Amino acid sequence: MDTPDQLQAASAFEGRYRLLVDAVSDYAIFMLDPEGRIASWNYGAQRTKGYQEAEILGQHFSVFYTEADKQAELPKRALDTAASEGRFESEGWRVRKDGSHFWANVVIDPILAPSGELIGYAKVTRDLTERKQAEAALARSEHQFRLLVQGVTDYAIYMLDPEGFVSSWNQGAQRIKGYTPEEIIGQHFSRFYTEEDRAKGEPDRGLSIARATGRFEREGYRQRKDGSLFVAHVVIDAIHSDDGTLLGFAKITRDITKPRETQKALEQAREALFQSQKMESLGQLTGGIAHDFNNLLMVILGSLNIAARHLRDDPKATRLLKNAIKGAQRGVSLTQRMLAFSRSQELHPEVLEIPALVHGMAEMLQRALGPQIHIETRFSMSLNPIMADPNQLELALLNLMVNARDAMPNGGDIILAANNELVTSESAMALKPGQYVRLSVIDTGEGMDEETLSKARDPFFTTKGPGEGTGLGLSMAHGMAEQLGGRLHLTSCKGQGTTAELWLPINKRELSENQTNDFTQNRQTEETENNEKNERIDSLKVLVVDDDSLVLFSVTAMLEDLGHRVVNAESAKEACEILKQDSAVDLVITDHAMPQMTGMELAELLHRERPELPLILASGYTDQLTLPGYLPKLSKPFSQEELKDALHEALAG
Structure with a gap:
């Protein structure tokens, strides 16, 4: 039998224990009698479940269960398990006083008398709603992420274990590489490499770099299931646990064959554009040089032809002059090639x-x-x-x-x-x-x-x-x-x-009946006829307009050698002044490329003011210039015979 002091000490301990239990607010701690009726109630139970102590004492603890759980007799099974096994623990939905549900962790322990008799149960309940919601949110996020990864078709996204064996496979991987998940999961990722890369140890090198640095990134050829190759952009990231243990690798592969081809085509287009611009610039430069060179050749050829006519009695001088003329004619051929290259040589189709x-x-x-x-x-x-x-x-x-x-x-x-x-x-x-x-x-x-x-x-x-x-x-x-x-x-x-x-x-017009197929003979016949007609041209007063004094001198010499009188002008403006003062001018020969007013503009002005005045446009090239019917063209450099032909054409209207 306990002494009064022992009873007093026990009572004091029980009081302190009750104060401790009542002070706990994060856990619902209460007692049940052997039938499951509530025998005690702490502050944590009141906060968690919403009942005051006076409201809940004597009630059966099944009041906290959902209707579905009560119909399934979960409260009874919980007490039976605790009584038979010495402990019951589970998680599930519970009901508060206001009818709201919360996720609870429940522990029920049997309370036995010293004789072994069951005298009740100790029940501890913890509200895990926030954790449950976080887990649910995480599960939803993981599910959505899996759906996202599986839904990506432009990228092959999959996991490798630490040894490089495939452990997951998305739709993009199946589309790009051709393998179904059943075919590839569990296989080593090296099968995507070419035989040459496998022999060089490229797959293991990629994993080693990712393992050491956390990331590996490269571009190269990879192989599909059917053996075809594609250009791939590959990223391998090492995946570690919180304690640093390597869990595996995340691998992302993108097929960049088409972008690479597009980039290559773009670079080729840029190169072609650069080449085109370079050729255009070179063509303009070449055309300008050839045009100026034509003027010089015309001066040389004109002077040589006139000199040859006056030195016919000196055989040695004649041979030298003929040789010089041939050399100058080769220069004409060269300028024609240069003008043809620059698209500046006028064609006569x-x-x-x-x-x-x-x-x-x-x-x-x-x-x-x-x-x-x-x-x-x-x-x-x-x-x-x-x-x-x-x-x-x-x-x-x-x-x-x-x-x-x-x-x-x-x-x-x-x-x-x-x-x-x-x-x-x-x-x-x-x-x-x-x-x-x-x-x-x-x-x-x-x-x-x-x-x-x-x-x-x-x-x-x-x-x-x-x-x-x-x-x-x-x-x-x-x-x-x-x-x-x-x-x-x-x-x-x-x-x-x-x-x-x-x-x-091809020619889109039918050949006329009187056209001959022997063009060489046709040209010779026309030249002969023109020369015969040109012999009958009387002495003319010709105005020659050119901003190059050497060309002006050469054309003047050729015209005077043909028996014509010549007036010179070094610009279109000067030519207009001369024509205002001299109405006896019979014909005008003008260069085209002149500053301030071109030969074409001068010819149009003169044609409006004096339509009866014959005109000739002399130029090395016209750059696609369309000439009106009243304006014959004399291509530089021209010979004295070609000048005679142009005079006849202009006078014939």
Whole structure:
């Protein structure tokens, strides 16, 4: 039997224990009798469940359960488990006094008397609603993230374990690499690499870098299930736990084949634009130089021709002058090539039959190419006529065939072929849809490698030795073809010869019945007739307008040598003043490219004021200038015979 002191001490301890339990606010701690009725109630229970002690004491603890749990007899099972097993613990939804639910962690312990008799239960309940909500939010977030990753189709997003074996697989990975999840999960990611990269240890190197630095990023070729290759941008990130343990790797792969091709095409377009701008600038420079050079050549040729006429009795001087004239004429040919390259050489298109043109050139071609070259022609029987400048086409054809000859130093065959071609859509050669004649020069010579072929049409580029070529032959042919709306196309392989194709638009008008196919004879006949008519021109008073004093002097000398009187003007303004004071001027020859007022503007002004006054426009190039019918064109440099022809044309109206 306990002594009074022991009873007093026990009572004091129980009081302190009750104060402790009542002070706890985060846990609902209360007692149940053996039948489950509430026998005690602390402050934490009141705060958590909403009941005052007076309201809840004596009530059965099942009042805290949901209706579904009560129907399932969960309260009874909880007490039975605690009584039989010594403890019951679970989590679930519980009900507060106001009917709201909260997520609770519940622990029930049986209370036994010293004799072992069950005298009640101790029940501890904790409100875990916030944790439950956080877990639910996390679960939703993880679910949404999985849906997001699975829904991404432009990126292959998947996980690797620490050894590099695939542990997850999204739709993008399946689309890009071709494997289903069942086929690839559990397989090593190295199978996406090429055989060469696997042999070099690239997969392991990528994981090693990611493991050491936390990240690996590269671009390279990867292999799909079907064996095809694609260009991939790859990122591998190392995934660690909170304690630093490597859990695996997150791998993201993007197929950048199309963007890479687009970037490459953009770079090629930029390079083409740069090349085009460079060629345009070079063309403008070349055209300007050639125009100025034409003026100098005209002075030289005019002076030499006049000197030759006055030194006919001196054979030695005559030979020297003829040699000088030939040299100057070669200079004229060079300027024509330069102007053709710069698109500044005025073309005079005519209706041409290619077989007739080639037949007229046959003797000259064979003489130029030499006896070691055999020329074979292969022309379509129904070849369409074309519109082209015969002189420029002959020069272009001669250049192409000379190049073919030079590619066969030991001789060989050159095939000259022509066929009708129909272009239905804009082709790789930038030809507009329409009908063309493809004139081909085919040799079996040394051929060109890719680098040489890419530069072949560039001006002044030549593989020939010093003094053997100007590098303007192909660029001149290219410029002529483009001016006509066609194209020069080259194909070649080293050691397999070269094919040069001139694509020229056909003539869309029918040939008139009285046109002759022998253009060489036609031009000779016209020249003879014109020369006969020019002999009958009486002495004229001619106004010559040019801002170049050397050209002015040369033209004056040629006109005076022909028996005409000449008045000079160095500008259009000065010419107008002279014409106001001198009404006896019979004809005006004016340069086109002059400052302040061009020759074309001067001619238009004079035509309005004195329409009966014959006019001639002299110029090295007109840059696509369209001349009115009353204004004949005299191309610089011109000879004395060409000047006579122009005089006759102007006087004939």
